Amino acid sequence: MKMSRRMFLRSSAAGSAAIVTGSFADRAFATSDTVAIASLHDLSGPLNIYGVPSNLCMQVAVDEINAAGGLLGKKVDLKAYDTQSDVNKNPQYAQKAILSDRAVMIQGAMTGAAREATRPVLRRYKTPFFYGSIYEGGLCEKNSFCVxxxxxQQVVPLLEWSFQNLGKKLYYIASDYNAPRNFGVWNHVVAKREGGTVVADDYYPLDVTDFTAAITKIQAAKPDIVHSCLVGGPAMSFYRQWAAAGMLKKIPIISIVFGCGNEHEVLSPDESDGITVAYNYFQELDTPKNKEFLAKVEALAGKERPYINGDAFGGYSGVMLWAEAVKRAQSFERDAVMAAFESxxxxxxxxxxxxTDGPTHNTTQDVHIITVKNRVWSLIEKKEQxxxxxxxxxxxxFTNPNQTEFLMPEI
Incomplete structure (x- = not known):
């Protein structure tokens, strides 16, 4: 059955959280022919442009697993919760998924704020958290797995390429919250390494739509590169105003978030051509495995499906890596799955x-530096493994099993 966008915007969770006692090692799946995992994604509200394709990719992975016979003799049941672009819904629904659905794995809580609000709940109930979004790095926790x-892996290759090919003076313009500020630290780390200079760190609230003053500041600074970490719908105004000011062809823009919300499909080519980004995945990858994957996406969501970008792809890779860990562990239990992931x-x-990388609970992977033209991404350079x-x-x-705080690079 093909699934429409409207169907993806529904949350399949229902009912109130049950109060349970005893060990969560005694899971309900022990006598069931299904095993539940949960998706925490923003399927409505201003962040749904990120959440809908990520949830879709989780469903594609689950369908693929079930079509191959399931896991350990059980079908995987995806419980999709709409966190409604509300940070507080993430820990609330995480607990509900654990107590009511007996979810053995939870993926989502996409933004940094949602992730940090949710991690303590999953630690408490000893339920593995698979984080599928691109992020600033530094999450190093026994109960979390970053896929x-x-x-x-993302900003460093992009900055290295930019300093080597576009110039040495970088201007950073970003949304004002934790992830862009943490990404901003990497600008200084790589600039120091590459003999470059960060001429400005310029942050704006998420609701700003008038970037006239910002563009004037950039023009006055005369950088060789503009690094944009502006996110959300209002930030689209920057790219339109930048192009209207005649700057798109004068100073190149690089970004590690442009394209996450499929901005290249909303903006016209005159407003976006030449913007360069870095992702592990982009839909135009010309490989047999990618063609098979996209065929499954289209079979599920129809021809009007959303573009699958590098951020959304984490929904698929997270479930598939979890499944590989379950198969190696021959168990759904957290500690067994954890040991398998670490192997x-x-x-x-x-x-x-x-x-998968045992000590960091992150992953080794390829990264592609790509540029957009006429709303299509093309490869500039591939950075392997x-x-x-x-x-x-x-x-x-292994040596710091109780660590939960974020780590930051040293300048």
Whole structure:
């Protein structure tokens, strides 16, 4: 059955959370022919442009697993919760998924704020958290598994390429919350390494739509590169105003978030051509595995399906890597799955080979530097098998099993 966008915007969760006692090791799936996992994604509200395709990718993975016979003799049942672009809904629904649905894995809580609000709940109930979004890096926790790119895997290759090919003076303009500020630290790390200079760190509230003053400041600074980490619908105004000011062809824009909300499909080519980004996955990858994957996406969501970008792809890779860990562990229990994830699982998927990294609970993967023209992404350069950052050996869940705080790169 093909699923419409409207169907994806529904939350399949219902009922109130049950109060349970005893160990969560005694799961309801022990005597059931299904096993539940949960999706926490913004299927409505201003962040649904990110959440809908990510949830779709989770469903594609579940359908693929079930079509192949399921896991350990059980069908996987995806419980999709609409977190409604509300940070507070994420921990609330995480607890509900654990108590009511007996979910053995939860993925989502896409934004940094949602992730940080949700992690303590999952630690409390000893339920594995798979984080599928691109992020700034530095999440180093025993109960969490990061399956998308961290800062050193995405922003570092993009900045290295930019300093080597576009110039040495970088202007950073970003939304004002934790992730863009953490990404901003990487600008200084790589600039120092590459002999570049960050001429400005310029932050704006998420609701700003008038960037006239910002553009004037950039013009006065005369950088060689503008690095944009502006997110959300209002930030689209920056790209339109930048092009209207005649700047698109004068100073190149790079970004590690442009395209996450499929901005390249909303903006005209005159407003976006030439913007360069870095992602582990992009839909135009010309490989047999990617063609198979996209055929499954279209079979589920129809021809009007959303573009699948690098951020949304984490919905698919997270479920598939979890499934590989379950198969290796021959168990759904957290500690067994955790040990399997830590044993260097190698999965060859639509984005290339991904390998789980035991000490960091992140993944080694390929990253593609790509540029847009006429709303289509094309490859500039492929960076193969970038390992996750260890943050000067501080990120090691074996030696620091109780660590929960974020780690930051040193300038």
């Amino acid at each position: 998308n790119t961290g800062g050193n 260097k699982i190698r999965w060859d998927g639509p984005a290339g080979v991904m390998t 970038i390992a996750p950052d260890t943050y000067q050996a501080k990120c090691n869940v």
